[in-house]
Amino acid sequence: MDRRIPFALDSHDKKLLGVCAGLGRSFGVDPLFVRLAFVAVPLLTFVTVWQAVLAYLICGAIGAAAKGRRSRIDRRSEYERMGDPARRSSTHDVLTKLDSTDRRLMAIDHHLNSSSSDALAREIEALRREDEKTQEEAK
Numbered sequence: 099m100d101r102r103i104p105f106a107l108d109s110h111d112k113k114l115l116g117v118c119a120g121l122g123r124s125f126g127v128d129p130l131f132v133r134l135a136f137v138a139v140p141l142l143t144f145v146t147v148w149q150a151v152l153a154y155l156i157c158g159a160i161g162a163a164a165k166g167r168r169s170r171i172d173r174r175s176e177y178e179r180m181g182d183p184a185r186r187s188s189t190h191d192v193l194t195k196l197d198s199t200d201r202r203l204m205a206i207d208h209h210l211n212s213s214s215s216d217a218l219a220r221e222i223e224a225l226r227r228e229d230e231k232t233q234e235e236a237k
Contacts, residue, residue, distance in 0.1 A: 115158040120165075120194035177202075 107121035111129055111141035118136060122129030140150045202225055 104164075105161055107161035109157065109165075115154075115161070117154055117157045117161055120161050121157070 105124045106120055107116035108123050108129075109116050111119035111122075113119075113133070118132040119129040122132045125132075132209060136150060136154060139145055140147045202221060206218060206221050207224075
């Protein structure tokens with residue numbers, strides 16, 4: 099059974115509460131466009147600023163409840179969630195792409211927290227060889 103929660107606050111790309119970032123992630127659009135919509139709707143329609151603020155706060159309350167449920171459902175580590183195909187990219191994701199060293203460090207952290215010591219030793223040895231190779235190239 100897929101227990102996917104469609105909307106929750108996004109604390110990684112938030113500006114105020116994370117509502118626009120969460121809505122952007124849910125709809126697969128950049129959160130900047132959602133932020134612009136929250137500003138443009140009261141300016142271009144008959145919706146008052148107070149109604150827009152109230153809608154934002156209601157979305158924040160719903161998103162906070164969903165974020166709490168999501169954290170209870172998904173207890174996997176960041177390393178295990180890295181390979182999820184459902185991850186959508188936002189401006190924050192594009193700016194903070196992980197390079198191979200970061201991925202290896204996350205793998206080491208994952209191995210430290212798991213019971214497999216052989217995989218950890220292989221990962222450390224691969225890092226040492228890569229470091230020696232870069233030092234030889236620098237000479």
